[in-house]
Structures are given as C-alpha cells and as structure tokens.
Amino acid sequence: MAEQRELTYIAAxxxxxxxxxxxxxxxxxxxxxxxxxxxxxxxxxxxxDEFGDExxxxxxISEEGIIGLGVGAAATxxxxxxxxMFMDFMGECMDEIANQMAKMRYMFGGSASLPITVITMxxxxxxxxxxxxxxLEAWICHLPGLKVVAPSTPYDVKGLIISASRDDNPxxxxxxxxxxxNRGHVPEESYTVPLGEASVVREGSDVSIVTYSRMVGESISxxxxxxxxxxxxxxxxxxxxxxxxxxAIVASVKKTQRVVVVHEAVRFGGLGGEIAAQxxxxxxxxxxxxxxxxxxxxSPVPFSPVLEQAYIPNAGRIVTEVNxxxxxA
Amino acid sequence: xELNNEALLDIHHRMVRIRTFExxxxxLAEAGKIPxxxxxxxxxxxxxxxxxxxxxxxxxxxxxxxxxxxxxxxGGEFGKMFAELFGRATGYCKGKGGxxxxxxxxxxxxxxxxxVGAGPPIAVGAAFSIKYRNVQNVAVTFFGDGASNEGSFxxxxxxxxxYKLPMLFVCENNGYGEYTPxxxxxxxxxxxxxxxxxxxxxxxxxGMDAVAVYEAADAAIERAKAGDGPSLLECKTYRFFDHVGxxxxxxxxxxxEELAEWQKRDPIHMFEARLAELDVLSKEDAVKIHESVLxxxxxxxxxxxxxxxxxxxxxxxxxxA
Numbered sequence: 047m048a049e050q051r052e053l054t055y056i057a058a059x060x061x062x063x064x065x066x067x068x069x070x071x072x073x074x075x076x077x078x079x080x081x082x083x084x085x086x087x088x089x090x091x092x093x094x095d096e097f098g099d100e101x102x103x104x105x106x107i108s109e110e111g112i113i114g115l116g117v118g119a120a121a122t123x124x125x126x127x128x129x130x131m132f133m134d135f136m137g138e139c140m141d142e143i144a145n146q147m148a149k150m151r152y153m154f155g156g157s158a159s160l161p162i163t164v165i166t167m168x169x170x171x172x173x174x175x176x177x178x179x180x181x182l183e184a185w186i187c188h189l190p191g192l193k194v195v196a197p198s199t200p201y202d203v204k205g206l207i208i209s210a211s212r213d214d215n216p217x218x219x220x221x222x223x224x225x226x227x228n229r230g231h232v233p234e235e236s237y238t239v240p241l242g243e244a245s246v247v248r249e250g251s252d253v254s255i256v257t258y259s260r261m262v263g264e265s266i267s268x269x270x271x272x273x274x275x276x277x278x279x280x281x282x283x284x285x286x287x288x289x290x291x292x293x294a295i296v297a298s299v300k301k302t303q304r305v306v307v308v309h310e311a312v313r314f315g316g317l318g319g320e321i322a323a324q325x326x327x328x329x330x331x332x333x334x335x336x337x338x339x340x341x342x343x344x345s346p347v348p349f350s351p352v353l354e355q356a357y358i359p360n361a362g363r364i365v366t367e368v369n370x371x372x373x374x375a
Numbered sequence: 376x377e378l379n380n381e382a383l384l385d386i387h388h389r390m391v392r393i394r395t396f397e398x399x400x401x402x403l404a405e406a407g408k409i410p411x412x413x414x415x416x417x418x419x420x421x422x423x424x425x426x427x428x429x430x431x432x433x434x435x436x437x438x439x440x441x442x443x444x445x446x447x448x449x450g451g452e453f454g455k456m457f458a459e460l461f462g463r464a465t466g467y468c469k470g471k472g473g474x475x476x477x478x479x480x481x482x483x484x485x486x487x488x489x490x491v492g493a494g495p496p497i498a499v500g501a502a503f504s505i506k507y508r509n510v511q512n513v514a515v516t517f518f519g520d521g522a523s524n525e526g527s528f529x530x531x532x533x534x535x536x537x538y539k540l541p542m543l544f545v546c547e548n549n550g551y552g553e554y555t556p557x558x559x560x561x562x563x564x565x566x567x568x569x570x571x572x573x574x575x576x577x578x579x580x581x582g583m584d585a586v587a588v589y590e591a592a593d594a595a596i597e598r599a600k601a602g603d604g605p606s607l608l609e610c611k612t613y614r615f616f617d618h619v620g621x622x623x624x625x626x627x628x629x630x631x632e633e634l635a636e637w638q639k640r641d642p643i644h645m646f647e648a649r650l651a652e653l654d655v656l657s658k659e660d661a662v663k664i665h666e667s668v669l670x671x672x673x674x675x676x677x678x679x680x681x682x683x684x685x686x687x688x689x690x691x692x693x694x695x696a
Contacts, residue, residue, distance in 0.1 A: 072507075074507065100507065103538075105534065106530070106533055106534060106537065108530035108533065108534060110496055110526060110527050110530050111496050111499060111527070111530030111531055111533070111534045113496070114493075114495070114496020114497050114499055114500055114527065114530075114531060115496065115499050115500040115503055115534065116500060117496070117497050117500055118435075118437075118485065118496070118497040118498060118499060118500020118501040118502075118503065118504065118514070119500040119501070119503050119504045119507070120500070121480070121485060121497070121500070121501070122435055122485075122500070122501045122504040122505075123504055123508070124503075124504050124507060126500075141490055141493055141527070142493065142496055142497075142527070145489070145490050145493060146488075146490070146493055146497060150486065151693055151694070151695070151696065152471055152693045152694050153468060153471055153472040153476035153478070153486065154468050154471075154472060154476070154478045154480065154486060154693075155466070155467065155468035155469035155470070155471050155472065155693060156469065156692065156693030157468075157478070157479070157480045157481075158478075158480055158485075159696050160696075161696075190694050191694055191695065193695075213696075214696035215695050215696050
C-alpha cells in the first residue's frame with residue numbers, strides 16, 4: 047500500500063483555500079494579515095503569489111468592516127472567504143454577523159443569497175489568556191441563518207472548507223489553534239466533507255462520547271485509557287455544529303445507553319446543554335444514566351500555564367467523568 | 376449627466392412619489408392599520424431623488440431605518456411596498472421584513488436596516504463586488520448624522536478610501552439622532568469634515584435642494600467610476616414627521632417654530648417653484664402629477680389590503696438557501 051499523503055491541520059487550510067480559488071472565479075479571501083503575511087498562523091501561505099492581490103486582500107484591523115465586506119460582496123454575487131483571526135474578536139463585528147449576515151436572506155423574503163465562508167480560530171492551551179483563547183461557537187450556533195463547522199482533523203479541515211465555500215449560506219469554519227500542527231491524511235485532489243454529518247471516529251458499546259474540534263483527540267485518548275480497563279467508548283465527532291447531526295447522536299445513544307458530551311467551551315450555556323436536551327427528547331427511554339457533560343468551568347480562560355491546564359478539559363477529566371457515569375448507573 | 380427638462384421632471388416625480396406614499400402610510404399607521412414601527416421620509420425627499428436619478432438597477436444602495444424613500448426613488452412599486460408594510464405574502468419580502476427591512480435585490484436595494492450604521496460596511500462589500508467584476512457601477516450608502524458616530528461608519532469609510540472603491544457615502548443630516556439634536560451627539564457641525572480623516576472628499580450639500588444634491592452626486596459618481604475612490608456628501612435636511620410615525624410619541628425635543636422654519640424650505644415646494652420659473656412644469660400640471668401619484672398610491676394600498684396574509688407554513692422558509 048502506498049504511503050498516504052499527510053498534511054498539517056494548518057496546511058490543509060491553505061490547500062483548501064487554494065482549491066476554492068481555483069474552482070470558483072468569484073471567490074476571494076479578505077482579512078487581517080492574510081495576503082502579504084500569508085495569515086498569522088500560515089493559513090494562506092502562498093496564495094498571494096499564486097493568485098495576486100485581487101483574490102486575496104489585506105484589510106485594516108476592522109472586523110465589522112471585514113464582515114460587512116463579506117456580506118455586501120456575497121449579496122451582490124461574489125463568494126467571499128473572510129478571516130477573523132481569533133474568534134474572540136467576534137465582539138467587534140457581532141452586529142454584522144448576527145443582525146446582517148444571519149438575517150438578510152430571511153428578512154428579504156429569500157431574495158438574497160449569502161455564500162460567505164468565515165474562517166476563524168478558537169481554543170486555548172497556548173497561554174494566550176482570556177481574550178485570545180475562547181471557544182465561542184455557541185454564540186453563532188444560536189443564530190438562525192448561520193451554519194457552523196468545527197473540524198478536528200486535517201482531512202476534515204480541507205473537506206469542510208471546500209463544502210462551506212460551495213454552500214450558498216454563511217458558514218463559519220471554527221478552527222482550533224492547538225491543533226494547527228497536527229498531521230493527518232489529506233488527499234491532494236478536491237473533495238468535500240458534507241455539512242451536517244457527524245462521524246463515528248471510534249466504535250464502542252459501553253458509553254458514547256459526543257464531541258468536536260480538539261476534544262475529539264482528547265476523547266480518543268480517553269477512550270484508549272478506558273479500553274485498558276475493559277470499557278469501550280464510542281467517540282462521535284460532530285464536525286458540524288449547525289446543522290447538528292442529531293440522528294447520529296441518537297443512534298450512538300441507542301447503542302450505548304450512556305453519554306458524555308465533551309467540549310472545550312464553558313459548560314454553562316455551551317452546546318452540551320443543547321445536545322443533552324436533544325438526547326432526552328429523542329432517546330430518553332434508551333438512557334441508563336443522566337447525560338454527563340465535560341466543559342470548561344465558569345471562568346475566563348486564565349493566563350498562567352498552571353491555571354490554564356487546570357481550566358481546559360482533557361483526556362484525564364473525560365476518563366474520570368466516564369467512570370463516574372458508569373459507577374452511578 | 377445633463378440636468379435637462381426630462382431629468383428635472385424625473386426628479387420631481389420621484390419626490391412626489393415618496394411624499395405621497397409616506398403621507399398615506401403615516402395616515403394608515405395612525406389609524407392602526409400598519410403593525411410595528413414606521414420611520415417616515417417626509418422632508419428628506421430631495422436627497423433620495425437627487426441621488427437615485429443617477430442610478431440604475433445595477434447600482435447598489437444600502438438604506439437606513441428610514442428606508443421607504445430610498446426604495447421608492449430606486450423604483451419600488453407601491454403595491455409591493457404597502458403589502459410589505461401590512462405584512463402580506465405579496466410584499467417585497469413576503470412579509471418577513473416589514474418597514475425596517477424592506478428591500479429589493481432586483482432594484483439594487485440592499486435593504487432598509489433596523490441597526491443604525493449597519494449599512495456602510497455592506498455597501499463597501501457591494502462596491503468591492505463592482506470593482507472585482509470591473510463594471511461601471513457604484514454603491515451608495517445612506518446614513519444619518521447619528522450613524523456617523525457608529526464605528527461601522529468609520530471602518531467602512533476607511534476601507535472604501537483605502538481600496539478606492541466606487542462608492543458614495545451619503546449622510547442625510549436631519550439634525551437629530553433619533554431625538555437627540557446633533558449638537559448633543561457630536562462636537563462637529565459638518566459630518567462632511569469626517570471625510571478628510573479617511574482621505575476622501577467631503578462636501579456639504581443643501582439637502583432640501585434636489586438640484587444641488589443631483590449635481591454633487593454627479594461629481595462624486597464621476598470620481599468613483601474613474602477609479603479615484605469614494606466621496607462623502609453631507610446633505611443637510613430635516614425630518615418633517617417624528618422619528619417614528621407622524622406625530623410620534625409626543626416627546627418635546629424640538630420646537631414647532633423650528634419645524635415651521637424648515638417647512639418653509641419644503642424640498643418639493645421649492646423644486647416646483649423652480650420648475651414653474653423655468654417653464655418646465657406649470658402649477659396646474661404639478662397638481663395633476665400629485666393627483667395621479669395619489670391614485671397610484673391608493674391602488675397600491677388596495678392591492679396590499681386585498682393581498683393574502685403569509686401562510687404560517689412559510690414561517691421557516693428562507694432561513695437558509
């Protein structure tokens with residue numbers, strides 16, 4: 047068997063962006079430091095040289111202007127990819143996101159299409175403190191009109207960005223900073239990962255771990271530890287958060303009867319609560335135990351590495367939660 | 376573009392269409408026939424008409440919460456507009472937008488907007504799109520003196536000038552940000568002064584004089600299409616009705632004397648006097664135009680009143696493409 051081609055998570059962003067620009071003549075990229083610098087994380091390395099400054103545009107540090115640029119360009123026929131460097135900066139542009147981008151099509155009675163891809167970075171673990179480490183996906187999942195994906199692997203990064211760019215709706219691609227160097231198989235050719243489709247990344251029969259983004263890796267690692275003690279956890283990578291693959295969640299719950307939802311975002315008001323509610327609505331009779339949730343505590347992300355480690359969920363906490371769940375049942 | 380007799384009559388017609396629609400809409404609102412809030416454009420007609428006389432359906436505009444006038448001047452049909460205000464299925468937005476979000480993509484109208492200052496960044500996107508496709512069009516963003524204090528205006532102005540986008544920033548300075556007089560919400564007298572901070576020309580225009588607006592827009596559009604970037608036109612105007620509705624909430628924030636002073640410079644009366652002087656339109660013919668437009672408005676109201684309400688089954692349609 048030929049060795050599979052591997053790319054890093056961040057290189058998959060660049061390859062996906064290049065693929066989109068090649069495939070769609072009306073696609074362009076705009077954001078802070080995206081062109082000349084190639085993106086502060088290297089997301090768009092090489093794009094300026096290959097496509098020129100009409101297809102990739104450096105913007106001022108003006109997030110509301112950037113999202114507005116995307117909304118106006120999309121409504122008038124282009125297919126923008128706009129980059130919001132850190133998801134924490136959504137506060138600067140929330141009106142254009144929440145009141146314009148998300149609602150324009152509906153308010154206009156369906157006459158406008160907004161094929162916008164927003165690429166942004168979430169997550170902690172890099173000692174970037176409270177304003178550069180958040181996982182705010184629940185904010186945007188709460189807004190009808192938006193779609194949200196949160197890939198965990200380089201393969202999904204490329205496939206989901208290409209899907210997002212082909213969709214006629216605004217799609218947020220929420221990337222994870224601590225995953226940027228992760229390597230994985232990425233085919234050279236263009237391909238898509240469908241929006242709204244979860245993936246069972248590890249089969250198991252004793253408990254389901256429903257998760258997304260970087261917590262998929264932590265969950266797999268937790269499942270491997272649990273397996274040493276004879277507990278087989280199924281790990282479901284949601285990949286898409288809006289729309290969410292409720293069917294896949296319910297199917298897994300029916301199989302294992304026990305669920306732990308894991309995300310890096312603050313637990314209170316996070317997607318875990320929504321997922322737990324969906325499970326009790328659609329699979330209550332299958333549950334042998336209450337739905338458990340692992341998430342960050344109700345606090346800003348701290349700076350000190352020691353405090354940050356105590357803050358962010360990890361494999362150890364997932365193992366503990368699963369053991370408690372199984373002992374309680 | 377030369378301001379010949381035909382163009383003068385065209386501007387006059389746009390102004391009368393706005394005035395008549397808004398006056399009748401105000402009556403309907405006061406009679407409780409229109410749900411929600413109406414922000415009426417009466418008094419400011421010269422601005423929308425003088426600008427829109429230059430634009431085609433391929434030129435894009437973003438509007439404000441006071442958006443009916445912009446849509447009418449861009450070619451909006453009375454029937455579909457009233458139907459939208461009434462929340463009917465036949466409205467421009469199928470009853471999903473209402474007064475504050477009325478829009479029509481075919482006419483190049485990217486929506487009235489319930490959020491003050493939200494339009495300029497969107498117009499930047501539309502202007503970017505025009506430049507990207509290398510076509511000879513412009514994007515125009517309308518906003519008020521109040522919106523010129525929003526960060527969104529400043530981000531948009533900076534970006535439009537930086538990219539030399541084919542765009543006009545049209546500030547309709549009606550002297551009030553909602554109920555707060557300009558002197559209490561900004562330390563400058565001319566919003567046009569803000570243009571200098573972004574490297575674009577800023578021009579103060581008599582917003583009650585449609586010809587002055589038309590001519591200022593002519594120069595700004597020529598500059599935009601030549602690739603020299605955006606301009607800011609500040610049109611000094613006045614809201615004859617209240618912030619919301621006709622008499623509004625009866626707040627005592629401006630005097631009857633002030634209103635009467637501005638009404639002496641009613642944009643339509645002044646324009647008709649000029650047209651009579653130029654022998655372009657007699658007083659009798661002007662009356663006929665008003666009557667004919669009123670008949671159109673009444674027909675539009677009738678269309679709307681006889682239109683079906685939206686089927687509740689359509690509630691979830693159009694959330695996504």
